[in-house]
Amino acid sequence: xxxxxxxxxxxxxxxxxxxxxxxxxxxxxxxxxxxxxxxxxxxxxxxxxxxxxxxxxxxxxxxxxxxxxxxxxxxxxxxxxxxxxxxxxxxxxxxxxxxxxxxxxxxxxxxxxxxxxxxxxxxxxxxxxxxxxxxxxxxxxxxxxxxxxxxxxxxxxxxxxxxxxxxxxxxxxxxxxxxxxxxxxxxxxxxxxxxxxxxxxxxxxxxxxxxxxxxxxxxxxxxxxxxxxxxxxxxxxxxxxxxxxxxxxxxxxxxxxxxxxxxxxxxxxxxxxxxxxxxxxxxxxxxxxxxxxxxxxxxxxxxxxxxxxxxxxxxxxxxxxxxxxxxxxxxxxxxxxxxxxxxxxxxxxxxxxxxxxxxxxxxxxxxxxxxxxxxxxxxxxxxxxxxxxxxxxxxxxxxxxxxxxxxxxxxxxxxxxxxxxxxxxxxxxxxxx
Ligand code: KIV
Numbered sequence: 001x002x003x004x005x006x007x008x009x010x011x012x013x014x015x016x017x018x019x020x021x022x023x024x025x026x027x028x029x030x031x032x033x034x035x036x037x038x039x040x041x042x043x044x045x046x047x048x049x050x051x052x053x054x055x056x057x058x059x060x061x062x063x064x065x066x067x068x069x070x071x072x073x074x075x076x077x078x079x080x081x082x083x084x085x086x087x088x089x090x091x092x093x094x095x096x097x098x099x100x101x102x103x104x105x106x107x108x109x110x111x112x113x114x115x116x117x118x119x120x121x122x123x124x125x126x127x128x129x130x131x132x133x134x135x136x137x138x139x140x141x142x143x144x145x146x147x148x149x150x151x152x153x154x155x156x157x158x159x160x161x162x163x164x165x166x167x168x169x170x171x172x173x174x175x176x177x178x179x180x181x182x183x184x185x186x187x188x189x190x191x192x193x194x195x196x197x198x199x200x201x202x203x204x205x206x207x208x209x210x211x212x213x214x215x216x217x218x219x220x221x222x223x224x225x226x227x228x229x230x231x232x233x234x235x236x237x238x239x240x241x242x243x244x245x246x247x248x249x250x251x252x253x254x255x256x257x258x259x260x261x262x263x264x265x266x267x268x269x270x271x272x273x274x275x276x277x278x279x280x281x282x283x284x285x286x287x288x289x290x291x292x293x294x295x296x297x298x299x300x301x302x303x304x305x306x307x308x309x310x311x312x313x314x315x316x317x318x319x320x321x322x323x324x325x326x327x328x329x330x331x332x333x334x335x336x337x338x339x340x341x342x343x344x345x346x347x348x349x350x351x352x353x354x355x356x357x358x359x360x361x362x363x364x365x366x367x368x369x370x371x372x373x374x375x376x377x378x379x380x381x382x383x384x385x386x387x388x389x390x391x392x393x394x395x396x397x398x399x400x401x402x403x404x405x406x407x408x409x410x411x412x413x414x415x416x417x418x419x420x421x422x423x424x425x426x427x428x429x430x431x432x433x
Pocket of ligand 1: 035128172197202234
């Protein structure tokens, strides 16, 4: 069956900055408290950022981008606190997340970033500079040569501080000239970069284009085999998850994501969508290729059972509400309204659910996920009769008929009817004098 099972990988390859011992493993780089916090109206206190970082560690992300330390003293302090605490909490399997700080390609930013992250067991500096014509000309007012020189010298400077894990991003890579990208990326590899992140900063590319961009960079950049290639896909055209997966299929082994997909403008690729899909690719491929679920396909270290908890925490702290129809974590993601779907669900839950809600940590109070709502006229009596035994009731056909008419009367007035409403109605029918 094509059904996403949440078997968790207990094996996580050893952390080496510029290589991954298992070629199928995809590192998850979470930027909820950095890029995510850049969402308009979504600021978090330092304590909230620390709580989110701790939850991200529980979730099993490999790298936590904890902030932009040069932006303010508060940012610097928050990143430092996360580095000191979460960056030193090693679990029984030796897992501790990398703590990363963002920096533009200048010494002040890089110093601030290092000052904050150096307290972690695994510190990383992430430095970036724009490489598209439009950014270089209008924003940076720099020539290509000047941009290359900045990138090369600042990666080298970050390494000289004692940081052996340096990520470089050519901002707006999705709209940058290919030959120029190959050139600047080769220069920063030579200067000591360990991860090359390829941002589609304005969410401009289509999945086939973004996949091809990653493939071309891997094929044409000198020294690329010595580093990890990463994706960072914004969601301006609603394609961030598709682009991220296309990048991973083309050989990227780090994906940059946020919880609930929050971030600048239309947000980022969402961790829950990408990691559940990575899981799915892994399960489907494993069944197809080996059948023993050991080899084949991509996988991450994400503990999917922590997804709902992470989503709720970020929703509360950021104040950004998750839309009800959001994939994986939306309130309606596991709710079934139409009569045809309800009928299918009551016969076999995999008819309309490809993931078990429990596998992402969702324990519905309404076990069936059946919504008795505005499509109530499509609801045949059999739905009522199948649902009631699930709720622990067994009533005869006369009472069932009575119940159905009472149910319809209430449904005229309410948007949806919960299990508790149904239980109250059953009591009225069964216990009427
Ligand atoms: O969107 C972007 O380009 C970024 C980079 C700093 C990675 O956030």
